[in-house]
Amino acid sequence: MRKFINEPSKVAQETLEGFLAIYGDQFAQVPGTLAVAKRVLDDKVAIVSGGGSGHEPVWLEYIGPGFADAVCQGDIFAAPAPQSIVRAAKAVERGRGILFVYGNYSGDRLNFDLAAEELQAEGHEVLTVRVADDVAAAPPDRANDRRGIAGGFFVSKIAGAASEAGLDLKSVQELATLAADRTRSMGVASAGGTIPGTDEPTFVLPDGKMEIGMGMHGEAGVRRADMATADETVDHMIRLIVGDRSLSPDEKACVLVNGLGATTRAELLIIARRTAWVLDQAGIRIHDLQVGDFATSQEMHGFSISVFGLTPELQKLYDAPGRTSFFSGANRH
Amino acid sequence: MRKFINEPSKVAQETLEGFLAIYGDQFAQVPGTLAVAKRVLDDKVAIVSGGGSGHEPVWLEYIGPGFADAVCQGDIFAAPAPQSIVRAAKAVERGRGILFVYGNYSGDRLNFDLAAEELQAEGHEVLTVRVADDVAAAPPDRANDRRGIAGGFFVSKIAGAASEAGLDLKSVQELATLAADRTRSMGVASAGGTIPGTDEPTFVLPDGKMEIGMGMHGEAGVRRADMATADETVDHMIRLIVGDRSLSPDEKACVLVNGLGATTRAELLIIARRTAWVLDQAGIRIHDLQVGDFATSQEMHGFSISVFGLTPELQKLYDAPGRTSFFSGANRH
Structure with missing residues (x-):
């Protein structure tokens, strides 16, 4: 046991608290979740990212101006719960729609899709971009089975910038998808x-x-x-x-x-x-x-x-x- | 052997080359040394730092606007050679004097002092600030025996900012010394x-x-x-x-x-x-x-x-x- 932690079950929560000890003037925890959201919002498409914790700075620290508006974490290597994603999305949605950006893992797909269904049932527009950049994970003819790894940075950068530019949800999704494809x-x-x-x-x-x-x-x-x-x-x-x-x-x-x-x-x-x-x-x-x-x-x-x-x-x-x-x-x- | 390197004897040089592959538009290697210097210089006191390599980003990446003007590395965990320090200092000296900022290790003291003597003999003004922030290395009554560790960041920040503010060599040294003392x-x-x-x-x-x-x-x-x-x-x-x-x-x-x-x-x-x-x-x-x-x-x-x-x-x-x-x-x- 080499790690400087307190309790293993508290690592994700305390990591988030450490992040907020530094950046608490810019972001806040969404109550009842392992999610962080921006405090001040523009009239823009909301970018929501997330996934398992344990990959820091992914996804917790992918929040910021020109990046995600909310990031939602699960426990270590575990997808965030659908209800957490819903809450994080609602914390930053401002009527221009929500774009989910996350890595292509089955647990994340399942939970983000469930969250999207619930948000859509409540009248929110939700679109999704999955990052699947790992060429080692599957051959080109099964590229949809590929995992998302560090290349997600580029997709997050483009999604965030397109949103900041004031583009509509469909356009932001198309540009982020183009970034993922390339x-x-x-x-x-x-x-x-x-x-x-x-x-x-x-x-x-x-x-x-x-x-x-x-x-x-x-x-x-x-x-x-x-x-x-x-x-x-x-x-x-x-x-x-x-x-x-x-x-x-x-x-x-x-x-x-x-x-x-x-x-x-x-x-x-x-x-x-x-x-x-x-x-x-x-x-x-x-x-x-x-x-x-x-x-x-x-x-x-x-x-x-x-x-x-x-x-x-x-x-x-x-x-x-x-x-x-x-x-x-x-x-x- | 877990490391992704080429030859152990080339690690310091190739690390520097990697740094310049990214930042080559801002900095250049000083010929014949493991030192990097700024390309464009202001009329300001030259801040020169250095020490053993193997502590990256120390010292190689302590260069930049508001930080060091030249950084000079030795081989892994070894002080830079006096001649390298002299060359690095000359590459950035512009008539306002040179401030050495480095960690308090005997090899570094020896080689920076030799370099200072040579530079002074050639008519350059040189002053020194040694970082000795590690409270575990010696008791307070032997604080001068303490090692320099990560607190050198604060000393570098203050030295660089004081130099950018246009202060003279003595004032820059005094402020950096004050930062080291605190x-x-x-x-x-x-x-x-x-x-x-x-x-x-x-x-x-x-x-x-x-x-x-x-x-x-x-x-x-x-x-x-x-x-x-x-x-x-x-x-x-x-x-x-x-x-x-x-x-x-x-x-x-x-x-x-x-x-x-x-x-x-x-x-x-x-x-x-x-x-x-x-x-x-x-x-x-x-x-x-x-x-x-x-x-x-x-x-x-x-x-x-x-x-x-x-x-x-x-x-x-x-x-x-x-x-x-x-x-x-x-x-x-």
């Missing part, structure tokens, strides 16, 4: 994380091995391989990511090198260095390169790479102001 | 990190134990204790930190909850929650609360807390614009 990700890990209160890693790897394409909850990957150099690993991942969706010559990319928890910043920067180089060699122009812990799996040692191919309209939305606790704008100017 | 920190860890290329943790703890007051390189702490709850651990640390330097009733504090590498964001937020609560109970008003990985020790599992007592002048400098890759301003408004 995003591909993949992860590797050399050690699993542990769930608070346990000492059991979510998956166990023999020494000197890495798991290619594992999921954010320790789901099995595509294959196990010997640990390779950072450069070799990046080259392999970029081949699979860009092989799944190639970029046209005039298409610029936003790229995210995401740490899964215990990966050092030095590793992430070394990975970013190679990622930038190999994309450049492939003739792909990088519009922005983000590096950090955007979506984690406890203290998993590993990383993912996400590539998001821009259109001119998506680029404008990506460059629009937007701010969360872990993002304050494009790094490249 | 900052106290302490860390705990439940597991050590490993140095790239090795599988040996920097220190080994029996299961269920934590090390109170260990250093950023795995230096022994004050004592070993059974793992306690996050709340109990925070309460103990705050007692020691505030016991070492008490805050006057009208003194507001900036607080940093710093992750040492593998600590999850949820843990850090749970710790921040209790830190805010216990300071509030003690009648200490928090001006800003920062949470994140500001100074790490590879994938060490643990955290530190830093408390910086403001004066009105220091508060103005703290609130002045300043930006690094991991900081974009105060969280509380």
Whole structure:
């Protein structure tokens, strides 16, 4: 038991309280839920995200100007309850409709769909965008079965910016869907994380091995391989990511090198260095390169790479102001 | 060997290259060094920081507007060479003098002092501020023997802001020294990190134990204790930190909850929650609360807390614009 927590059953709630100890002037807890909502609202489509906790900053910290208006968490690795989602959505809905943005997991689909039905029965307009960016989770002909991982950041950025721009619900959904369709990700890990209160890693790897394409909850990957150099690993991942969706010559990319928890910043920067180089060699122009812990799996040692191919309209939305606790704008100017 | 690197001997250089792959439009490597310097300079005192690499974002990413003008790294956990410091300083000196800001370690003292002598011999004005915030490293009557840990963030913020304000070298040094004098920190860890290329943790703890007051390189702490709850651990640390330097009733504090590498964001937020609560109970008003990985020790599992007592002048400098890759301003408004 290495973790600095109080009771395992209170981790999600106390994490939220810690977030509000910092940002309580901007956000508030929705009573009776593990959800946080913005205090001051514009006349705009309400963006509501959520999913299991334990992936911090996902989803709790995906709230902010130009991002989600409410985020709703479940317990660790568990979908939020439908009633929590309904309450969070009502806390931020202002007559322009609600867009759900979340990762493509069966529990989340079920509960967000139940919440949507209830909200619709009460007269609210609700549309949904599911993030399914993990190319390792299923082949292209079953792309709807893919999991949502760190590429959800790009979808959240676009949904939030489109909403801030005053667009209507249908248009915000279309743009966020376009962003999801143009995003591909993949992860590797050399050690699993542990769930608070346990000492059991979510998956166990023999020494000197890495798991290619594992999921954010320790789901099995595509294959196990010997640990390779950072450069070799990046080259392999970029081949699979860009092989799944190639970029046209005039298409610029936003790229995210995401740490899964215990990966050092030095590793992430070394990975970013190679990622930038190999994309450049492939003739792909990088519009922005983000590096950090955007979506984690406890203290998993590993990383993912996400590539998001821009259109001119998506680029404008990506460059629009937007701010969360872990993002304050494009790094490249 | 869990790390995603290429060659252990190239980690520091490739980390710097990754940083420049992202921020190459703002900073450039100083030829022949592991240093990064700003490209565009103002007529201001040059702030030069540095130390061993392996603590990312320290020191490499402490560069930016309102922070350091040049940062100079050594190899992992090793001081930068005097010649590198001299070159980095010359790359950013513009006739207003140079302020060295670094952590109080013997290797760094030696090499920065040698660099200062050489620069002074060539006619440059050089002054120094050493960060020695770790209350666990030595008792108050030997405060000069204390190590510099994450509280260096506050000293860097004040030095950078004072320099941007156009103050002269002596005044910038005095304000940064005042910030250092008013900052106290302490860390705990439940597991050590490993140095790239090795599988040996920097220190080994029996299961269920934590090390109170260990250093950023795995230096022994004050004592070993059974793992306690996050709340109990925070309460103990705050007692020691505030016991070492008490805050006057009208003194507001900036607080940093710093992750040492593998600590999850949820843990850090749970710790921040209790830190805010216990300071509030003690009648200490928090001006800003920062949470994140500001100074790490590879994938060490643990955290530190830093408390910086403001004066009105220091508060103005703290609130002045300043930006690094991991900081974009105060969280509380």
